[in-house]
Amino acid sequence: MKAMLLQLARRLAADPRVQEKAKEKATELVARARPKVEAAAAELRAAAREVDPRRDPKGFARLLKQRWDARDRN
DSSP, X not given: OHHHHHHHHHHHHHOHHHHHHHHHHHHHHXXXXXXXXXXXXXXXXXXXXXXXXXXXXHHHHHHHHHHHHHHHHO
């Protein structure tokens, strides 16, 4: 049974139609995730301007946690 499933997976992975569909889905997921990633990066940069993560990593982590907790409450 396991060998049959692996063989099926190999065949599907080699199928150009399946590859194209997977590429489309991956592109769509990246496009949907990009704004969230950019917003998170902006939050990290803003927090790093307030508390230097190299000098006070604990304070930096504390600030991020406070911000994310406040954001999750809203």
